[in-house]
Amino acid sequence: MTAPATASRADRTARTEGTGASMRARVGDEIVVRGTTAGVVARDGEVVGLHHPDGSPPYDVRWAENGRVTLYFPGPDAHVRHLTHAPAGDGRGPAE
Template sequence: MIARIGDRIVVEGTHLGDNRRIGVITAVAHADGRPPYEVRWLDDGRTSLIFPGPEARIEQAAGGANGQP
């Protein structure tokens, strides 16, 4: 998984009743974009460090590598 500052991370719930969480990546630990990521969660504004698992995906910010949102 590769991300850049400004990308969104979407984490799907893994258990019944879990909500999807969406956050904006505010810091990347490695220059090549590998995790962990510092994320500001859109639902509560809190910031946390995340090592994303298979339930997570990255959505590139507008103007990303392929010019796609």
């Protein structure tokens, strides 16, 4: 039997990317915060503003529970959910 191969640096980065200070977001993405302690309320919100062109924190987030926009510095209990947005069409269907 052989020992399992150790994860490459790229593998480790891929697993941890999207949490805490290492996350990258775009306007329209969703921030999801899940507490790790009993009694901590889970919450989510939409990224409505960026402070850095590379998408690193902090973010302006509109929270779903109350619609309030706050400056948010994500912790290790947060991750970004990248949402894909379909290009706006004219509603007529595919071109012929």
